[in-house]
Every structure is written in structure tokens, then in C-alpha cells.
Amino acid sequence: MDFDIDTQIKLARPYLWLAYPLLTVIIIIISFSYLIGNSNSLLTRIGQANQKIQTNIKLKAILEAKLGVLKSVTDDVLTERLKEQAQFLPLEREIWTAISGLRTVGDLKSFYNSGNQAITVEYKVENSLVLQKLLEKIDELKPLMSVTGVSYGAKKARLEIDVAFEPLAKLNPELDKPLPNLPK
Amino acid sequence: MPEKSYHSKGFATVPLIIVVFVVSVVSILAISFYQGTKDRELTGQIDRLNLEINKLSSREARIRQIYLRQKSISKFLDTRAKSASQLNSLNIISDKIVIDTWDFKSGKMSVTSSSSADLQDYLQQLRPKFTNLQLDETTQKGGTWISTLTLK
Numbered sequence: 001m002d003f004d005i006d007t008q009i010k011l012a013r014p015y016l017w018l019a020y021p022l023l024t025v026i027i028i029i030i031s032f033s034y035l036i037g038n039s040n041s042l043l044t045r046i047g048q049a050n051q052k053i054q055t056n057i058k059l060k061a062i063l064e065a066k067l068g069v070l071k072s073v074t075d076d077v078l079t080e081r082l083k084e085q086a087q088f089l090p091l092e093r094e095i096w097t098a099i100s101g102l103r104t105v106g107d108l109k110s111f112y113n114s115g116n117q118a119i120t121v122e123y124k125v126e127n128s129l130v131l132q133k134l135l136e137k138i139d140e141l142k143p144l145m146s147v148t149g150v151s152y153g154a155k156k157a158r159l160e161i162d163v164a165f166e167p168l169a170k171l172n173p174e175l176d177k178p179l180p181n182l183p184k
Numbered sequence: 185m186p187e188k189s190y191h192s193k194g195f196a197t198v199p200l201i202i203v204v205f206v207v208s209v210v211s212i213l214a215i216s217f218y219q220g221t222k223d224r225e226l227t228g229q230i231d232r233l234n235l236e237i238n239k240l241s242s243r244e245a246r247i248r249q250i251y252l253r254q255k256s257i258s259k260f261l262d263t264r265a266k267s268a269s270q271l272n273s274l275n276i277i278s279d280k281i282v283i284d285t286w287d288f289k290s291g292k293m294s295v296t297s298s299s300s301a302d303l304q305d306y307l308q309q310l311r312p313k314f315t316n317l318q319l320d321e322t323t324q325k326g327g328t329w330i331s332t333l334t335l336k
Contacts, residue, residue, distance in 0.1 A: 128283035135268035146264035153285035
């Protein structure tokens with residue numbers, strides 16, 4: 001059987017119009033795989049970009065609030081606050097400040113600094129009521145102290161006292177973290 | 185003729201599909217473009233804010249330091265030994281009892297009283313505060329009652 005091109009064209013002509021919709025469908029399918037089809041598609045990237053935008057909106061709000069706080073205080077006020085806190089919680093163990101404070105609250109007879117955390121002091125006290133007042137006064141002293149041991153008897157009280165101190169903390173920059181509220 | 189009807193049907197549907205497709209593509213591209221613009225704008229604002237914050241970094245460090253130290257102060261106050269309040273609770277119960285000795289760490293104490301009834305009353309009032317209160321010894325010398333106890 002001979003191949004006659006004219007006959008073939010005549011035979012195919014009724015279906016030639018199909019080329020247009022078929023081609024359109026193929027282009028659409030290929031385009032959709034780029035737009036929504038895989039993990040790297042435009043739609044996925046839109047989702048990721050949206051997440052990034054939401055994160056950045058939150059970060060911007062944090063930074064704006066932080067800048068607001070930073071601008072609302074002065075260096076002098078902050079230095080003063082740190083000094084004030086250092087009276088309660090010194091940067092290092094201030095034994096002599098503690099001893100002179102302890103002298104003011106009662107009849108201090110002796111003290112012993114073991115070099116450890118605690119110092120031992122001995123007071124002359126008339127009775128347990130006087131001792132109670134003494135302990136209450138010690139609780140109000142600066143630097144802060146904790147009376148961890150009390151041995152009372154024969155009008156004497158031997159106290160073991162922890163004196164509070166804490167060196168400055170090493171702080172790492174936390175750019176994306178909100179600033180804590182300044183304590184009252 | 186069937187050829188004509190298929191032909192016209194095909195040509196009527198395809199442009200519609202193309203229009204929907206083009207609208208979808210344009211919308212997605214527009215969203216993508218908007219996001220790009222928004223992202224650049226936000227990044228710029230964040231960079232500017234960071235720059236300003238960096239200039240005040242020493243102030244930020246002080247604020248964080250104050251915050252941390254205040255937390256330490258509060259923790260010390262909350263957790264420090266409550267010796268004064270314990271003695272207060274021992275003193276407040278009765279003025280007919282004299283506390284002769286008291287050891288805060290071990291909880292050992294000795295009390296004297298002129299009557300056994302007062303001593304009994306004192307111990308009864310102590311029990312709700314120290315549920316495992318232990319009466320170690322009670323002696324009488326002359327008219328004085330002496331008890332040694334362990335507060336638990």
C-alpha cells in the first residue's frame with residue numbers, strides 16, 4: 001500500500017483541531033507542576049515566604065517594644081539600680097560589711113570567719129524574745145543574710161550566717177529575645 | 185456534521201481553561217511579588233531596629249543584669265532559713281514558758297515552766313506546727329518543770 005501524503009492529510013484534517021486543546025492541556029499540566037506540583041514549587045515557596053513574613057512581623061514587634069524600653073530609661077537610672085541591688089546582693093562576699101551590720105543589731109561578742117560560705121557569730125542575749133528580735137533585725141540587714149544555724153542557751157546565741165553575694169552574670173547577646181520588665 | 189460540532193466545542197472550552205489558568209498564574213505571581221516586597225520591607229525595618237538596639241546594647245545588658253539579680257535576690261529571700269519565724273512561733277504560744285535552749289538545725293530545745301499544766305498546754309499547742317514533735321525528757325527540780333523536746 002502506497003503512502004499518499006495528500007490522502008493522509010485529508011484523513012487527519014477532521015482531528016487537527018484537537019492539537020490546540022491538547023497542547024493547552026499539556027502546557028497547563030507542565031506549568032502546574034512548576035506552580036504547585038513539588039516541594040520546590042512556587043506555591044510551596046509562597047507558604048515558606050509567608051511563614052518568614054509572620055516570623056519577621058513578630059520579631060519586629062519584639063524589637064520595637066525592646067527599643068521602646070531601652071529609650072525609656074537612662075544609663076544613670078540603671079547604674080543606680082545596680083548599685084542599690086549590690087547593697088543587698090554584693091558582687092563578692094563582703095564579710096566586713098556584714099560584720100559591721102551584725103554589730104549594730106545586738107551585743108556581738110565574737111565572730112569567726114571560716115572562709116567558707118558561713119560566718120559564725122556569738123551574741124549575748126537575755127532571753128528567747130531578745131533572740132527573736134535579733135534574728136528579725138538580721139533578716140533586714142544589707143547585704144542579705146540567712147541565719148542557717150542557731151544554738152541558744154545560757155544567755156548566749158551562736159549563729160551561723162550565710163552572707164549573700166553573686167558575681168555579675170555573663171550575658172550573651174539575645175537580639176531576638178524581648179527585654180524583661182525592669183523590676184520595680 | 186460531527187467534525188464541526190467537536191471543533192466548536194473544543195474552541196469554546198479551551199479559552200475558558202486558558203483564562204482560568206492565566207488568572208491563577210497571575211494571582212500566584214502577584215502574591216509572590218507582594219511577599220517579596222513585604223519581606224524586603226520588613227527585613228529593612230528589622231535591620232534598622234537592630235542597628236538602633238545595638239547602639240544601646242550596654243543599656244540592654246544592664247537591664248538584663250538587673251532582672252537576673254532581682255531574681256537572685258527574690259530567690260534568696262524566699263529560700264533563706266526561717267529561723268526568726270520559727271522562734272517567733274515558739275515564743276508566741278505562751279508567756280508562762282521559758283525557752284532555755286534551742287537549736288534551730290537539730291530542732292532540739294528545752295523549756296521550763298512552773299507548772300506541769302502549762303507545760304502540757306504548751307506541748308499541745310506546738311503539735312499542730314510540728315506534727316512529729318518528740319518529747320525527749322521531762323524532769324522536776326524543786327517547783328520547776330523542765331522538758332527537752334525535738335521539733336520535727
